Amino acid sequence: MVTITNLVKRYGNLVALDHLNLEIKEGEIYGLLGPNGSGKTTAINCMLALLKYDKGSIQIMGQEMHPDSYAVKKNIGVVMQNVAVFEQMSVWENVDYFCGLYVNDRKKRRELVEEAIRFVELEDYRKMRSGKLSGGLLRRLNIACGIVHKPKLIIMDEPTVAVDPQSRNKILEGILELNRQGSTIIYTSHYMEEVEQICSRIAIMDHGRVLASGTKEELKSMIKTGETVTIEAIALDEKQLSEIRDLPHVFQISYNEQVLKICLSGAKHNLVRILHYLEENEIPFGRVFSELPTLNDVFLEITGKELRD
Secondary structure, three states: OEEEEEEEEEEOOEEEEEEEEEEEOOOOEEEEEOOOOOOHHHHHHHHOOOOOOOEEEEEEOOEEOOOOOHHHHOOEEEEOOOOOOOOOOEHHHHHHHHHHOOOOOHHHHHHHHHHHHHHOOOHHHOOOEHHHOOHHHHHHHHHHHHHOOOOOEEEEEOOOOOOOHHHHHHHHHHHHHHHHOOOEEEEEOOOHHHHHHHOOEEEEEEOOEEEEEEOHHHHHHOOOEEEEEEEEOOOOOHHHHHHHHOOOOEEEEEEEOOEEEEEEEOOOOHHHHHHHHHHHOOOOOOOEEEEOOOHHHHHHHHHOOOOOO
16 A cells, blocks of 8 residues: 655755665555654655655655646545544534535535435534534644545544544544544554554654564564562562572562552563562562553653653
8 A cells, every 4th residue: 555665855964764665555544653753754755755855765655756646646535633624614614615625526425425424423513613612622633624425545644633532432433433434544642551552553753763673472572571570668679679580580670759660571470480589588568460461661761851841
């Protein structure tokens, strides 16, 4: 569906995209992760031929992407982070306007508009001016405007920013349904749990290039952290901390306000060994829990940065 090869984009001395390579297959929900300034938005704008780039190539649906690639653009839908609707127009008028950019036939357009409004569950608001909608409803309207023409490729740039949990769930359910209906989706987000929930493959970007890509399972297998054990309400001295640090498969510990966090490489019986040490040394403790690596662990280990802002 999308092939980006050795893409370079510079702003003066700043290299925004540094020989970026991406391959997105038809039918995927492809997660694009990275901190602000990593190059995600620049890459998207280059894909849409909104930015000129210095070097490389972009193919979408088998065709080289150019500003006048109108046949390709008709099959792309875009839902950007900043809501792009007309506040003085009603919900129905907004969706109809954006559909009209792609579909001339009025009867067909009416059918598509009604279907898109039903899809995002805005039937009860069709006559309301968009300027009066809540943030979550505005996000859903924004999605309806981007997908009303039934595009084969949908680019969603942080579509759930600043919405309530109920609206977020409806948006994620809608994305999965769009994918089931045949759309390939490129999805960017700062919410790791969303990406982990819906994306079939994920790329982690920083400094304008892909540092790692694969399924969430493949990404987790790339890092050293195999398990994180947290023990609360535990009082330890320096000698005990040193001994825990020397236990098999422990490669990092942190201890703050009587909470001990132990990072371990992938191995069996890590938790059993730690509990056995505490029992042997008669060290009392409170709650204990063990976590497998998350996408946030992957991101931190690969980039050394927090994804969330």
